[in-house]
Amino acid sequence: MKNLLIAAAVLALSAGASLAEPLRMGTEGAYPPYNFVNEKGEVDGFEIELGNELCKRIQAECTWVRNDWDSIIPNLVSGNYDTIMAGMNITDERRKSIAFSDAYTPPPPSAYVALTPDADVKGIVAAQTNTIQAGYVAESGATLVEFATGEEAIAAVRNGEADAVFADRDFLVPFERDSEDLVWVDGQDRVVVGEGLGIGMRQSDTELKARFDKAIADMKADGSLDALIVKWLGAEAKTFAGMAAEGGAATDAAAAPAAASN
Structure with missing residues (x-):
């Protein structure tokens, strides 16, 4: 049984x-x-x-x-x-x-990362294509350059194609923390856009x-x-x-x- x-x-x-x-x-x-x-x-x-x-x-x-x-x-x-x-x-x-x-x-914060803390966020700004951050940059008065991935957008800053990158802050944290060249742009590291x-x-x-x-x-x-x-x-x-x-x-x-x- x-x-x-x-x-x-x-x-x-x-x-x-x-x-x-x-x-x-x-x-x-x-x-x-x-x-x-x-x-x-x-x-x-x-x-x-x-x-x-x-x-x-x-x-x-x-x-x-x-x-x-x-x-x-x-x-x-x-x-x-x-x-x-x-x-x-x-x-x-x-x-x-x-x-x-x-x-x-x-709502998660977004942030700008660049090679200097006084980078121009109204200059040329990189973002991942079709993201809320790309839309924000396009309406901010900056020149938007879009990339297929967030990592490619970061690379654009490092190779001089863009003054800054705008993305989810949580995505950017390890890149800013673990690199010797990337820094938060002053006053622009917690921008809520969603x-x-x-x-x-x-x-x-x-x-x-x-x-x-x-x-x-x-x-x-x-x-x-x-x-x-x-x-x-x-x-x-x-x-x-x-x-x-x-x-x-x-x-x-x-x-x-x-x-x-x-």
Whole structure:
């Protein structure tokens, strides 16, 4: 009888696993610490760990699909994967083509990095193409030069093609910290230009959005989302608990211009 009960339990677990909804999660895999490829050749980072936890909470079996940034939204819309978690800021411009979950980070700061702290941010500024930072630079009065990846934008500063690079601050931190040539531009190292990062989905996937929204809300409530933010983005990163303590105001910085984004 005991063996029969064990066998039944195993079958039940197997059946539950087989019923888990398969979801394909699109990411860039080239935007640390949010998403990157680790030494084992696996996608890793804040969004990968968070995405895997969210998938467990909505009882989905998720696999990760890497896609170049400049075509990441078109490939979601065409059905090559079901979500985007790729350091993507929520913007009104993007809402025209895709839906977003509730934000899983407070609005993350962007920053200018250059070879001198007094670099001209109204001169020639490099940014990754189709990012919210590129849109911000284009409307700032500076001359925008765009590159396929954030690392190429940084290289443009080092080789003299640009006066500064503008990108997510969390992406730039290790480059500024570990190099002997890159520095923050004075007064321009915490510029907030977005609403926060969210999961991109097709506009028709309203039920999936509701499930992810609930899972994100649950992780905010139990503190596990803030714990992941601190783990991957550092102790100085803005958390939801910190926002609540400030009365819900994420920042008093200028709002982002409407643009496509990271």
